[in-house]
Amino acid sequence: MASNLLKIHPSDNVIVALRDIPTGDIAEWNGESYLLPYGVSSKHKFVTEDIETGGAIIMYGVLVGRAKQPIKRGEPITTFNLKHDSQDYSTANRKPYSYTQPDISRWQGRTFNGYHREDGRVGTYNYWLVLPLVFCENRNVLIMKDAFERELGYAQTDMYRGQVAEFLKAYQSGDMSRMQNLGGFTEPTREQQVKSRPFPNVDGIKFLTHEGGCGGTRTDANTLCALFAAYAVHPNVAGITVLSLGCQNSELKTLEDEIKKRDPNFNKPFYAFEHQKGTEYSLVSGAIKSTFLGLTEMNKQFREPAPLSKLSVGLKCGGSDGFSGISANPVLGHLSDIVVGLGGQTLLAEFPELNGVEQELLNRCVTEEKAAKFEKLMRDYAGKAEAVGSAFAFNPSPGNIKDGLITDAIKSAGAAKKGGNAYITDVLNYTERATEAGLALVCTPGNDVEATTGQTAAGANIILFTTGLGTPTGNPICPVAKVATNTILANRMPDVIDFDCGPVVDGTQSLEENADHLLEYVIKVASGELTKAQQLGQDDFIPWKRGVSL
Numbered sequence: 001m002a003s004n005l006l007k008i009h010p011s012d013n014v015i016v017a018l019r020d021i022p023t024g025d026i027a028e029w030n031g032e033s034y035l036l037p038y039g040v041s042s043k044h045k046f047v048t049e050d051i052e053t054g055g056a057i058i059m060y061g062v063l064v065g066r067a068k069q070p071i072k073r074g075e076p077i078t079t080f081n082l083k084h085d086s087q088d089y090s091t092a093n094r095k096p097y098s099y100t101q102p103d104i105s106r107w108q109g110r111t112f113n114g115y116h117r118e119d120g121r122v123g124t125y126n127y128w129l130v131l132p133l134v135f136c137e138n139r140n141v142l143i144m145k146d147a148f149e150r151e152l153g154y155a156q157t158d159m160y161r162g163q164v165a166e167f168l169k170a171y172q173s174g175d176m177s178r179m180q181n182l183g184g185f186t187e188p189t190r191e192q193q194v195k196s197r198p199f200p201n202v203d204g205i206k207f208l209t210h211e212g213g214c215g216g217t218r219t220d221a222n223t224l225c226a227l228f229a230a231y232a233v234h235p236n237v238a239g240i241t242v243l244s245l246g247c248q249n250s251e252l253k254t255l256e257d258e259i260k261k262r263d264p265n266f267n268k269p270f271y272a273f274e275h276q277k278g279t280e281y282s283l284v285s286g287a288i289k290s291t292f293l294g295l296t297e298m299n300k301q302f303r304e305p306a307p308l309s310k311l312s313v314g315l316k317c318g319g320s321d322g323f324s325g326i327s328a329n330p331v332l333g334h335l336s337d338i339v340v341g342l343g344g345q346t347l348l349a350e351f352p353e354l355n356g357v358e359q360e361l362l363n364r365c366v367t368e369e370k371a372a373k374f375e376k377l378m379r380d381y382a383g384k385a386e387a388v389g390s391a392f393a394f395n396p397s398p399g400n401i402k403d404g405l406i407t408d409a410i411k412s413a414g415a416a417k418k419g420g421n422a423y424i425t426d427v428l429n430y431t432e433r434a435t436e437a438g439l440a441l442v443c444t445p446g447n448d449v450e451a452t453t454g455q456t457a458a459g460a461n462i463i464l465f466t467t468g469l470g471t472p473t474g475n476p477i478c479p480v481a482k483v484a485t486n487t488i489l490a491n492r493m494p495d496v497i498d499f500d501c502g503p504v505v506d507g508t509q510s511l512e513e514n515a516d517h518l519l520e521y522v523i524k525v526a527s528g529e530l531t532k533a534q535q536l537g538q539d540d541f542i543p544w545k546r547g548v549s550l
Contacts, residue, residue, distance in 0.1 A: 003507075005029045006326060007048075009061035014045040014077060016326065016404075018505060027074075034074040043322020043404035043468075046076045056085070060325065060417075062356055063087045064409035077406055084407040086356030089378075091371045097363040099421040102334065102512075104341040107519070112526035113303040114310065114461075115235070119263055122310035123235035124461040124526040125203040126301055127477050128294060130241045130287075131228055133255065134213030134248035137275065140284050141243060145207035147288065152295075153197040154204050199299040202238075203528075205291070206476035208541050214248040220545045221249035226431040227543050229258030230457035232268070233433070236477045238301060239269035239294040241287050246276035262433050269294045303528065309343035311526060312434065314460035314478070315418040316349060318448040321468025322404025323485040325414015327504040327511075328466035332483065333420035334515040335464070335522070336439060340422040343437050347428075347458050348419040349444040349451045351381055355392040356409035357416040361441065365424045373427045377443045399469050418466065430544060434459045448473045449542040452480055462526055464518070472496050474533030474540050481531045483518065498525075498532050 005027055006016045015029055017040040027034045032048070040046050045059070051071040056063055066085045071077065115123035132141050149155040170178045208231075212224050232240050232255075244252050252272055259266050271290040275283050315332050317324055336346040348354075354361060358378055365371035382392055392412075396405050405411040425438030431454070434440050444454035448471060452463055456478040463478055465471070468485035470493045484490040487502030499521055503509035509517075525531055 003029075008059060008326065011058055011061050013048050013051070013056075013058050015048055016045050016322065017042055036074045036076075037072065038076060040076045041404070044076050045322075045404065045406075046074055047071050049073055057082060059410055060357075060413035062360075062409070062413050064356060064413055065407040079401060079406055082406055084409055086409040086412075087359055089358035089362060089375065091362055091368065091375045093359065093362075094365075094368070094371060095363050097423070099337075099423070101341045101422075102337050104338055106516075107308060107338060107342055110308055110523065111305040112308065112311070112523045113528065114306045114526060115238070115301055116304055116306065117235050118267065119233075119235075119265070121235035121312075121459070122306040122461070123237075124479060125236045125477070125528070126201060126238050126298065127203055127236055128205045128239045128241070128291065128298060129208070129231060129237050129477065130205060130291065131208040131231070131243070132210070132213070133225075133228075133242060133244040133250045133252065135209075135211050136214070136245045136248070137243040138209040140275070140280065140287075141207050141209055143284055144241075144288060144291070145205075148205050148207075148291070152199065152205070199295050201299045201301055202295055205295070206539060208476060210541065210543055212543055212545070213250040214245075216249070216545065218249055221251075222254060223431060223546060224250050224543055225254040226258045227453070227457050228255055229262055230431050230433060230459075231477060232259050232270070233263045233266060234456065234459065234477060235461055237268070238298045239291075240271070241291045241294075242270070242272040243283065243287060244272060244274045246274045269297070307342075308339065308523070309437070310461075311339055311342075311522070312345040312347065312459050312461045313339055313522065314347045314349065314452065314455035314458075314463035316448070316451055316455060316463055316480075317353070317415050317418060317466040318446075318451075318473060319467040319469035319471040320400055320403075320405060320411060320415065321485055323505055324405075324466055324468050325410075325417050326485075327514075328468070328483045328485040328501040329414055329417040330511055331501050331504060331515045331518060332418040332464050332466060334512055335420075335519050336418065337420040337422050338515070338519060340420070340438050345434055345437055345459070346419070346422075346439050347434060347442050347455050347460050348416075348439065349442040349455050349458075350415060350446045351378055351441075351443050352385075352392045352408070352446045353412045353415040354378070354441075355382075355412045357413055361416070361419075361424060364422075365427070366438075370424065370427045374424075374441055377427070377429060381443070403468060428458055430454050430546065431457050433457075445544055447542070447544075449540040450544045452478070453541055454544060462522060464522070466501070467497075470496060472533060472536065472538050474531070474536070474538030476539040476541055479525050479531045480533050480538075481521070481525055482533065495536065496532050 004019045023039040057065040426436040426440035444451040463480045466483045481498040490500035
């Protein structure tokens with residue numbers, strides 16, 4: 001891919017510029033020359049033939065839009081001359097599908113060091129979970145968070161307290177000029193940030209907060225309980241403390257019932273406390289005591305080798321750019337095919353970003369039943385969006401468009417590359433747990449945190465998150481590794497980006513070579529090497545209320 005141009009699929013009538021091309025240049029691809037009447041920015045596309053109004057634009061081999069006005073050969077596609085369009089789809093129109101599994105011989109016998117759970121799953125981390133059943137208890141959860149994290153060495157924000165103290169000292173001394181000139185603080189090392197921890201086998205205590213549980217619909221309250229149940233049975237969670245007010249819609253019994261649905265033999269430590277039975281002090285101090293005693297038992301658990309078939313890898317993208325569907329997403333797709341070939345799970349989410357490739361995914365479903373479930377979920381979701389005056393077509397953000405993702409179908413066709421080529425063995429609604437080996441489709445919004453929250457609920461024990469523009473997104477209990485589509489981003493945000501797929505664009509590594517390097521990194525993270533989001537304490541958690549979120 002060392003050329004300045006790339007035509008992704010033989011049937012495409014657009015070519016991608018991998019570098020800025022100035023006005024008047026002649027671009028050459030496979031013996032064809034194209035005079036460019038306008039400059040084409042890196043990551044953007046120009047057409048290979050004259051397109052009449054209403055004419056189809058094909059990219060990744062699929063329909064991604066139609067011309068709003070005539071587009072001359074060599075002209076770039078823009079929001080002014082192109083509108084979204086995509087192929088219709090139907091389970092009834094499924095066609096036979098087959099693919100060739102990549103060579104997995106070098107990975108057979110490889111292991112990662114994880115926490116083995118009684119249900120047969122393996123955690124990549126060992127967390128205790130503290131959660132409120134209703135927003136009324138957020139404050140008490142945060143009180144517990146402050147006490148536990150500071151005393152047990154898990155606090156992530158102490159690195160900034162010294163700066164505030166210096167500013168305060170200068171202010172109190174009346175030295176305003178010194179206060180104005182303060183700066184240039186040295187960023188502490190990881191070792192300086194992490195205090196000595198009395199529980200070395202406890203990777204963290206995670207405190208969730210949210211704005212739900214009451215005042216909304218009963219459906220939302222029940223969905224919240226289902227989400228919490230999915231987190232409780234997650235292999236990265238060893239014990240749970242629950243704070244309840246007592247009168248909210250998200251009832252404790254509903255949570256307990258949802259846990260039993262997912263794991264009838266659930267036997268992790270589970271401590272629940274109701275605020276309306278006494279004072280705040282009795283609530284919080286009782287929860288602290290039980291949680292602390294639970295940590296002492298949890299600390300007796302150790303990492304042990306596990307086969308790569310115990311990996312459950314979430315596949316996510318956000319802050320996408322024009323290279324996402326060329327470098328990082330296909331790299332994840334190749335990695336996904338390897339993990340699936342080894343007997344593991346991969347989870348492809350973000351249903352609004354599968355708009356335009358539905359038929360291909362329907363073809364890949366292993367059964368008619370799975371295909372029908374996917375079609376129903378997609379049509380129901382799209383219908384709700386259209387009912388409130390929105391649509392999947394409105395999905396690309398200003399940043400996406402600026403970087404070449406002109407229509408949702410272009411964005412979606414590139415986003416779907418994260419799912420590789422394997423058969424789709426399962427289709428999961430939001431909060432449903434993945435129980436089958438292979439590639440599963442997980443119904444979530446495209447919204448970064450709502451999607452990672454949902455992928456974790458499905459059982460992902462590591463999430464690979466591709467980005468071309470940069471995002472700090474993380475998750476409380478599942479490590480989220482940020483994968484850059486380009487080296488410029490990786491160098492600009494080294495405290496956020498974990499892995500660079502830029503060598504694929506530069507032509508210094510093949511897609512397969514880059515995917516091999518990424519899988520080596522995944523094994524390290526699954527064995528306890530912290531992602532950048534974990535180092536920063538980026539514990540993002542947003543429940544989806546099943547309304548319209550793109």
